Amino acid sequence: MFRLGTIELERPIALAPMDDVTDLAYRRLCKRFGADLVYTEFTNVEGIVRRVPRSMQKLEMTDDERPVAIQLYGSNGESLAEATKIVEELGPDFIDINCGCWVKKVANRGDGAGLLKDLKRFEQVTRSVVENTTLPVTVKTRLGWDDKSIVVEDVARMLAANGVQALTVHARTRCQGYTGRADWSWFERIKTAAPDLPLLGNGDVETPEDVKRIFEAGVDGVMIGRGAIANPWLFRRSKAYLATGALPPEPELRERVEVCLEHLRAQVELRGERRGVPSFRKLYGNYLKYARNIAHLRRILMTLVEVEPIEALLRQFLEKHENDDLSAGAA
Ligand SMILES: Cc1cc2nc3c(=O)[nH]c(=O)nc-3n(C[C@H](O)[C@H](O)[C@H](O)COP(=O)(O)O)c2cc1C
Secondary structure, eight states: EEEEEEEEESEEEEOOOOOOTTHHHHHOOOOOOOOOOOOOOOOHHHHHHHTTTHHHHTTTOOGOSSSSEEEEOOOOOHHHHHHHHHHHHHHSSSEEEEOOOOHHHTTTTTTTTGGGOOHHHHHHHHHHHHTTSSEEEEEEEEBBBSTTOOOOHHHHHHHTTTTTOOOEESSSSSTTTTOOOOOOOOHHHHHHEEEEEEEESSSSOOOHHHHHHHHHOOEEEEEGGGGGGOOTTTHHHHHHHHHHSSSOOOOHHHHHHHHHHHHHHHHHHOOHHHHHHHHHGHHHHHTTOOOOOOHHHHHTTTTSSSSSHHHHHHHHHHHHHHHHHHHHHHH
């Protein structure tokens, strides 16, 4: 059983925080499809302290997505403490600290994965949050800065000693970025180092079979990022696979189009048409995966700026291709 404060979950599958992907609209959708835990996109503590509108908007949550975490990042103790208090008032179920972001402008400043180079500072960051909230605090990190400095076992012990209640590990180093494969063999060693700290495994989980395999690697929960982009079905299919051992089919084209449109409308409601439609363009490819003859359709979708013509076009495409064999399209 995975326990976090009063939250109790059996083999939870979490939607990873992803900037510009896991906004409120998408989190709610994934929740409906079975995601057990969801997180806001990472938000810098300085933006929260100054109550920058774009930062505060990222922190909006709704009751139907609970349990939901707000994810913070930063390394200034005072800002972390103040942001933690502000965030607690917003009512998340727990607070997650991003200690794994690898992008230069974050990590080279000593934030995110930059903390893996300085465990004293990592500990101070953790304490600045834990000591300023009554909510459970969790941490998300990577294995270490590079393959010569893997510190994740020390990190797990340090976090457990400082009252952190769960750890997520993306099983790559900062220097790997997204190259190579996530090395799930670390999960057992992390559990040995900190047996009482619930561990969520993350990295390269793309299918229900991967979900089963990563649980077998010794984690208490799974977190899925890229594999869940425009693919909320992965949660439902993975749960069914874990429960029965039978792999449910991929959704039909009709369901893909309907859910794609539902997501688009929710995103536009949240961000407005001018911002919501262009930022949705990166998602059509995944939603329409397996459909044949989509090159032309995608080219047109990239030019449209309003929801109505997009909906009309997708429905027209559906009428024409509904009976295509999707598996053949994948070949
Ligand atoms: C577009 C994108 C945005 C991301 N934004 C965040 C973020 O805001 N916070 C965070 O902790 N990780 C972020 N990540 C990392 C993911 O949460 C996850 O750790 C990583 O993608 C590895 O998991 P995966 O192989 O399942 O994708 C992001 C990843 C992607 C692809």
